[in-house]
Structure formats: C-alpha cells, structure tokens
Amino acid sequence: xxxxxxxxxxxxxxxxxxxxxxxxxxxxxxxxxxxxxxxxxxxxxxxxxxxxxxxxxxxxxxxxxxxxxxxxxxxxxxxxxxxxxxxxxxxxxxxxxxxxxxxxxxxxxxxxxxxxxxxxxxxxxxxxxxxxxxxxxxxxxxxxxxxxxxxxxxxxxxxxxxxxxxxxxxxxxxxxxxxxxxxxxxxxxxxxxxxxxxxxxxxxxxxxxxxxxxxxxxxxxxxxxxxxxxxxxxxxxxxxxxxxxxxxxxxxxxxxxxxx
Numbered sequence: 632x633x634x635x636x637x638x639x640x641x642x643x644x645x646x647x648x649x650x651x652x653x654x655x656x657x658x659x660x661x662x663x664x665x666x667x668x669x670x671x672x673x674x675x676x677x678x679x680x681x682x683x684x685x686x687x688x689x690x691x692x693x694x695x696x697x698x699x700x701x702x703x704x705x706x707x708x709x710x711x712x713x714x715x716x717x718x719x720x721x722x723x724x725x726x727x728x729x730x731x732x733x734x735x736x737x738x739x740x741x742x743x744x745x746x747x748x749x750x751x752x753x754x755x756x757x758x759x760x761x762x763x764x765x766x767x768x769x770x771x772x773x774x775x776x777x778x779x780x781x782x783x784x785x786x787x788x789x790x791x792x793x794x795x796x797x798x799x800x801x802x803x804x805x806x807x808x809x810x811x812x813x814x815x816x817x818x819x820x821x822x823x824x825x826x827x828x829x830x831x832x833x834x835x836x837x838x839x840x841x842x843x844x845x846x847x848x849x850x851x852x853x854x855x856x857x858x859x860x861x862x863x864x865x866x867x868x869x870x871x872x873x874x875x876x877x878x879x880x881x882x883x884x885x886x887x888x889x890x891x
Contacts, residue, residue, distance in 0.1 A: 663698045664809055667711035671806045674715050688741040695743045702783045707807040713752045714795045714804045716740050721797050728883050745777050756782045757790050767848025788849045789816035791842045792823040799880040803889035815891040821863045828865045836873040837866050844876045
C-alpha cells in the first residue's frame with residue numbers, strides 16, 4: 632500500500648512539473664503575429680514604431696521559429712513586415728526607388744538579429760526559396776539557416792496579390808491575421824484581378840497583370856492562370872482564351888491601404 636502511495640506521489644509530482652514547464656514555455660512564447668499587426672496598424676495611423684522595430688531586431692531566430700509554426704502564421708507575419716517596411720523606408724527615402732534592383736536586394740531590415748532584404752523575405756521565405764529571376768520555376772540551391780527555418784512549407788500564389796512593393800500597380804496594403812488570412816487572400820485576389828484584368832468577349836482574349844508572367848511557375852503557367860481567372864469570374868471559360876500581359880506601372884504610390 633505504501634509502495635502504491637509512493638508511486639502515486641511520484642507521478643503526481645512529475646505531472647505537476649511537466650505542466651509547469653509547459654505553462655512557462657507558453658508564457659515565454661512571443662506573439663509575433665500580433666506584433667506585426669500592431670506594427671502595420673501604427674504605420675497606417677502615422678504612429679511611431681521604433682519600439683516595435685527594436686523588439687523585432689532583438690528577438691532570436693529560435694523565438695521566431697517557435698512562434699510561427701503554420702504557413703498561415705508565417706505568411707501573415709512576413710506580409711505585414713514586408714509591407715510595413717516598404718512604407719517606412721520609401722516614405723523616408725523615396726529616391727531609393729530610382730534603382731529598384733538595388734533597393735529590393737539591399738539588406739536593410741533587421742529581424743531576429745539578422746539584416747535581410749526585401750528579396751530575401753519575398754523569394755526566400757514567402758515563396759519558399761525561389762530564385763528571384765527563375766519565373767517560379769527554379770529553386771535556390773543553398774538557402775541559409777535563417778531562410779530554411781522560417782520559410783513556408785507550401786507556396787501560395789495568392790501572396791502576389793497581397794505583397795505591396797510600393798508601385799502604383801501593386802496590390803493595396805492590408806493587415807493580415809493568421810485566423811483570417813485565407814478569406815483575406817481570396818477577397819484580395821478577386822478584387823485585384825477584377826481591377827487589373829480586361830476581358831474582350833469578341834476575340835476571347837484577356838489582358839492581365841504582368842505578375843502572371845514574372846511568377847508563372849507559382850501560378851501553374853498559362854493553364855493555371857486561366858483556372859485562376861475563371862475561378863475569380865474574370866473569364867467565362869478556360870477554353871481557347873488568349874492571354875496578354877499589361878505593362879506594370881512602377882510609379883511610386885505609397886499609403887495605399889485596404890481592409891480585407
């Protein structure tokens with residue numbers, strides 16, 4: 632009887648210790664999604680974000696990896712960070728946009744102790760290690776640890792209708808949340824495609840954004856593009872539809888917001 636009581640006490644104590652460890656770990660886990668939402672909200676309202684920037688910079692890779700587990704969490708966080716820093720940097724120094732190749736490839740955003748470029752966030756993390764000039768058809772060979780630990784598990788073509796690079800033809804900026812991101816993606820995709828696409832019934836042709844050409848592999852090439860256009864009521868059928876691509880307007884156009 633004493634032996635049974637002894638084992639009961641042992642397992643009760645062990646269980647208590649495990650619960651305590653789990654509880655402490657949960658409390659220590661940072662909510663980076665809420666932080667990114669606050670970051671973008673303050674930018675939208677013209678408020679100071681230096682404290683949030685410092686918190687993002689001083690966090691660790693392990694903290695970020697532990698907090699962003701699902702693709703929904705990763706995408707919502709990184710979209711908010713990318714779109715927010717576009718607003719901050721180009722509002723302060725719009726002349727940087729004169730050399731866009733340098734601007735996007737320059738390491739200028741400090742997250743978790745590492746200074747990264749917009750290209751790293753977009754092509755490495757959000758698009759799962761795609762070579763920037765690979766049309767969505769060629770993976771990067773040797774992504775670094777930061778990228779491997781934080782990138783999404785699955786590419787999602789709808790990010791192209793959520794990333795705002797500062798240009799007039801970019802999608803507007805929304806504040807993304809993990810809980811609602813799929814609905815937000817669907818709504819944002821439909822609104823952007825409706826705005827930028829022109830279907831001509833007489834010759835069954837559709838003129839669309841150049842994003843479909845630049846990242847064709849993300850969309851499943853022309854066959855995939857037609858399916859996306861049909862699903863969003865841009866074209867009535869996928870059969871015998873001719874696709875052309877519109878010129879992209881790179882005129883700097885900041886403070887372009889939307890609610891999704």
